[in-house]
Amino acid sequence: MLARLSRIIRRPTTRLVPTGIGDDCAAVRAAGPGRLLLLKTDAVVEKRHFHRSDPPRAVGWKAACRAVSDIAACGGRPAHALITCVVREEQAGNWLTELYRGIEKAGKKFGFYVVGGELARTDGPAVVNVAMTGEVEAKRFVRRDGGRPGDALFVTGMLGGSLKSGRHLRFQPRLEEARWLTQRFRIRAMMDLSDGLAADLPRLAAACKTGFAVDVESVPRHAGASLEAALGDGEDFELLFALSPDEAPALKRAWRRRFARLRLTQIGSLAPHGVAIGLGSASGYDHFAS
Amino acid sequence: MLARLSRIIRRPTTRLVPTGIGDDCAAVRAAGPGRLLLLKTDAVVEKRHFHRSDPPRAVGWKAACRAVSDIAACGGRPAHALITCVVREEQAGNWLTELYRGIEKAGKKFGFYVVGGELARTDGPAVVNVAMTGEVEAKRFVRRDGGRPGDALFVTGMLGGSLKSGRHLRFQPRLEEARWLTQRFRIRAMMDLSDGLAADLPRLAAACKTGFAVDVESVPRHAGASLEAALGDGEDFELLFALSPDEAPALKRAWRRRFARLRLTQIGSLAPHGVAIGLGSASGYDHFAS
Structure with a gap:
């Protein structure tokens, strides 16, 4: 089966030391001087992040793009991916092949190569794990913790209703946008919105040791999404x-010229530690609240 | 919960760019010149690779050491690990903490750092995925495909009965041994035995485009393990x-001096393509035979 899957994926033309997908490890030439290696792992789980009836190609796209989105949120570009699929017997054929086609489609679009994979069986919900490497110029690396009180807070795109509308299966990670941002502006803190603004913004503020003040009326909502959905649904993968x-001001002007079709919204600002204005009692998704 | 788990793990003193485990990605300084970056992903699945009643600390050890074993089989040293845990609600407390302690114990012993983690819930069998990076000097990198007809075939340690005896939960990856081998000898092909000699040796031979001839009587067996078990059980993680x-001859002499307590056995040799002597009808574990 792995041999069949390996025929779906492109072979990298540079960097990878050819070993074939069946070797113990993949080997790649390391990033050049002045660059950092980014490492990310992320899983999608059946019944949580996708459903049995979802097209497996879309599941593969989503699994890969979630990791791309995290690499983008650090200012980097994705490079290599390792895919672990834990699937039921009946998924071990076409379902897996289609899943790989979705991953490969993302690889082609966002510039990463699948360099390894692992298969295991389960009799429960399937799990697709993507471990991804990326690279970033050291001076463009953006973490979550550099924001200061008074900093302007922005979100890309629109929020809410991603799961209900099926957008979570076809979302576009903001790779190009993040690369553009880190090249032209001093982005002090950045993350991707996976659990909803109401869960994620407090995390960003906590990392920065600041508070926040959000004008909830300004939060950009997808058509049909309530304010609560926009704050709490998650799976938007906007920046x-x-x-x-x-x-x-310069950012707003430059953004409109460069990304005319993607909204950029200032939703508020970081505030002194202890201030938490605007998110009210809405709360995003917490994997293990406790 | 991730915060609790992050208190269990050591913080690397070099290489890692400090971001905290909660950031979107981990960032590490890339390997130096002349070195390759090794990438591996590997999952253990409840009911397949471990059971509900197994001590979670041993499950963590096993999950980490499987990846270490693959890095060792390429001649490298492990560097960083990313852990994805997909667990049931009741495992999200002490079970996870103990699992991380087992991973951390392996990290301490074999020299890798956990630099990222992800948690998700399931209502089915738990899955623990370890994505590991390693480094290897380019000239010591060993693949599976460099063997030639006539090459001597060796295995370390003893085979068989790993699952039945519980050894699979406490095995020692042959990292030190593999590093020693690649420093002193021209190892032409190497892999770790995870699915059993009867499944793994044909894979190595196929990668080398050779056949093989094994003297099955010489295959080193653990006490109580039948020949069939030694060839087919898998999960030995020997080289x-x-x-x-x-x-x-020089290898045999030097090995006895250096690793007096670990057996090294010549079990046969690689042979011209098409020759397959000695493994008979025994077959190792194939994840998705088809």
Whole structure:
């Protein structure tokens, strides 16, 4: 089966030391000087992140794009992916092949190569894990914790209703946008919105040791999404970032010229530690609240 | 919960760019010149690779050591690990903490750091995925495909009965041994035995485009393990490797001096393509035979 899957994926033309997907490890030439290696692992689980009836190609796209989105949120570009599929017997044929086609489609679009894979069986919900490497120029690397009180807070795109509408299976990670942002502006803190603004913004603020003040009316909502959905649904995979308020006007102008079709919204600002204005009692998805 | 788990793990003193385990990605300084980055992903699945009643610390050890074993089989050293745990609600407390302690114990012993983790819920069998990076000097990198007809075939340790005896939960990956081998000898092909000699040796031979001839009576068996068990049980995680027959006598002498307590056995040799002597009808574990 792995041999069959390996025929679906492109072979990298650079960097990878050819070993074939069946070797113990994949070997790649390391990133050049001044670059950091980014590492991310992320899983989608049947009945949680996708359903049995979802097209497996879309599941593969989603599994891969979630990791791409995290690499983008650090300012980097994806490079290599390792796929672990834990599936039921009946998924071990066409379902897996289609899943790989979805992953490969994402690889082609966002520039990563699948360099390894692992298969195991289960009799329960399937799990597809994507471990991804990326690279980022050291000076463009953006973490979550560099924001300061007063920084302007922005989100890309629109929020809410991703699961209900099926958008979570075909979302576009904001790779190009994040690369553009980190090249032109001093982005002080950035993350991707996976669990909903109401869960994710407090995390960003906590990492920055700041508070936040959000004008909830300004939060951009998908058509049909309530405010609560926009704050709490999650799985939007839009970027949330902070930069100096001095840079905000220039950013808005430049963004409109460069990304005319994607909205960029200032939703508020970071505030002194302890301040938490605007998210009210809405709460995003917490994997293990406790 | 991730915060609780992050208190269990050591923080690397070099290489890692400090971001905290909650950031989107881990960032590490890339390997130096002349070194390759090794990438491996591997999952253990409840009811297949471990059972509900197994101590979670041993499950963590096993999950981590399987990946270490693959890195060792390429001649490398492990560097960083990303852990994805897909667990049931009742496992999200102490079970996970103990699992991480087992992973951390392996990290301490074999020199890798956990730099990221992901948690998700399931209502089915738990899945623990370990994505591991390693490094290897380019000239010590060993693949599966360099063996030639006539090369001597060796295995370390003893085979068989790993699952029945519980050894699979406490096995020692042959990291030190593999590093020693690649430093002193021209190892032409190497892999770790995870699915049993009867499944793994044909894979190694196929990668080398050779056949093989094994003297089955010479295959080292654990006390109580039948020949069939030694060939087919799998989960031994011993090294299988090929080197020039000219180097075999020197290897045997040097090994006895260096690793007096670990057996090294020449079980046969690689043969011209098409020759398959000695494994008979025994067959190792194939994840998705088809």
